[in-house]
């Protein structure tokens with residue numbers, strides 16, 4: 001049987017996994033069974049990106065609100081009727097937690113009657129087989145996949161299939177959803193579903209779609225990876241005008257949309273967590289009149305989303321102002337401004353700005369300046385023991401990087417000269433092995449092999465070298481740009497000594513992280529390598545008590561040492 005928990009764990013991002021744990025714990029605290037459902041399961045099975053997490057709990061999901069908020073969730077929408085919470089968690093993870101329910105549909109266009117139900121009944125009210133699968137997160141059955149309509153077979157066959165003949169009549173928004181999923185995944189409607197779909201279209205079932213579904217579907221377009229493509233598919237089917245009669249793809253600037261996609265990707269690639277949906281809807285509706293815009297905004301259920309949409313221009317203006325001011329008058333200043341800016345504002349300006357200074361700085365932030373990080377001489381830094389293991393490393397590397405950006409360090413020699421004073425003292429040699437342990441180990445060997453190792457020292461005799469066969473750092477000749485370190489294990493002179501594997505660090509000049517592995521220095525904490533991290537404080541490197549005083553240490557004799565500023569969570573330069 002497939003291990004779906006394992007699959008879930010490898011497919012979800014760390015932030016999504018944290019969201020799963022939070023919801024799971026909250027439900028457990030109330031003794032409610034909880035399941036991961038809907039698109040998340042479908043996407044776990046397909047291997048496609050997982051947009052949001054839908055959970056069903058057997059019980060009133062609204063009771064979990066406080067616990068979720070304590071865990072950092074921002075609850076944005078509460079539906080009393082369906083007992084559903086919509087929340088956003090760290091890393092812009094969107095979750096929806098609903099009470100497992102049955103829906104009894106009356107006349108087309110009227111709201112269904114909601115009845116609390118079991119998870120199996122809940123799966124029956126769903127739109128398509130591929131969305132009617134649940135994964136148990138409960139202690140007794142964790143990992144069990146509930147798939148009463150064999151949706152996983154349809155996932156494999158790439159088919160969208162309704163659960164029964166009345167699906168489109170019951171809820172015509174499923175016509176829009178079917179088109180949206182078919183366009184997103186490039187899947188087909190299953191034959192009978194297609195026949196029902198065509199009949200529904202011909203008989204204008206869509207006329208009885210309710211306002212709430214319209215608003216929900218508009219919002220969902222903004223969260224699509226390629227919203228314009230989805231809108232084109234909806235328009236072709238005649239659904240776009242259902243969402244709003246004045247909405248058409250002809251009014252959309254295609255260049256803007258492709259730039260939005262490109263820059264969004266770039267920002268994600270450099271480690272930003274970005275909520276690009278409000279910008280998407282901004283661009284998709286940009287040429288609509290004020291009245292139409294207000295109409296659409298009123299339809300959208302998530303008013304937080306609307307607020308972000310309305311703030312798009314203002315946020316962009318603010319950042320443009322900063323980038324044109326003396327706050328960003330040098331490359332290093334502009335780097336810091338952009339490093340601490342809202343990624344959404346960077347995205348907005350990159351797509352829209354006509355100011356050359358602003359565009360130029362954003363372009364350099366993504367390209368030229370970022371590449372400067374590679375000029376840090378990692379091999380020499382490793383030789384000087386200026387490695388990510390030093391608590392001061394992020395600050396030293398950052399300072400060097402910022403000076404490089406401003407042209408204040410112009411060549412290799414100047415960088416090395418700048419770094420030299422930060423060289424920490426060599427590590428103390430490891431203590432010699434204790435006699436007792438030596439004797440014990442030797443005795444052990446005798447017991448196993450029946451004879452003592454001839455190389456083993458006699459009782460009471462001192463080891464030849466005070467450094468037992470532990471790792472020793474030796475600089476080695478490195479090819480250009482390679483990290484010149486390898487850890488050499490000394491030949492085992494004594495059987496009792498712990499064996500140390502020979503490690504040769506792979507040279508990866510652009511990533512200080514690799515140098516980290518090569519350094520067995522006995523320093524405190526392994527700091528994350530962030531050579532270009534925008535500093536939260538301007539103070540130089542904090543001091544570390546050292547035999548040889550670094551400039552930082554000297555300064556800190558006057559002022560108490562500060563911990564290096566933690567990296568901004570959203571930003572991995």
Ligand code: ATP
Pocket residue numbers: 037038039040051052054125126127128131132171173174177220
């Ligand atoms: P994605 O979030 O990737 O767009 P999704 O399938 O998760 O896709 P959501 O809008 O998040 O879509 O809805 C979550 C789940 O709720 C769906 O998978 C489906 O099971 C159910 N659902 C949503 N809308 C309907 C509907 N109109 N009729 C029946 N079930 C629905």
Ligand code: MG
Pocket residue numbers: 038039040051052053054
């Ligand atoms: Mg979903």
